[in-house]
Amino acid sequence: MTISLIFKIAAVGILVTILGQVLKHSGRDEHAFMISLAGLILVLLWIVPYIYQLFETIRSLFAL
Structure with a gap:
């Protein structure tokens, strides 16, 4: 995250x-x-890829 x-x-x-x-x-x-609501959706669209990356990192860390 920058x-x-x-x-x-x-x-x-x-x-x-x-x-x-x-x-x-x-x-x-x-x-x-x-x-x-539009502001919330805009921010969520920016953050969702980072959340996905976090879950992928956790999944690979625990080898699930």
């Missing part, structure tokens, strides 16, 4: 938080929820 991935995740978190607060204060709670 440090740039951590910075990307932090940037997405900050952006989603700001957009969510702006949308909530303007009365668009549904849009704020969709922005939060």
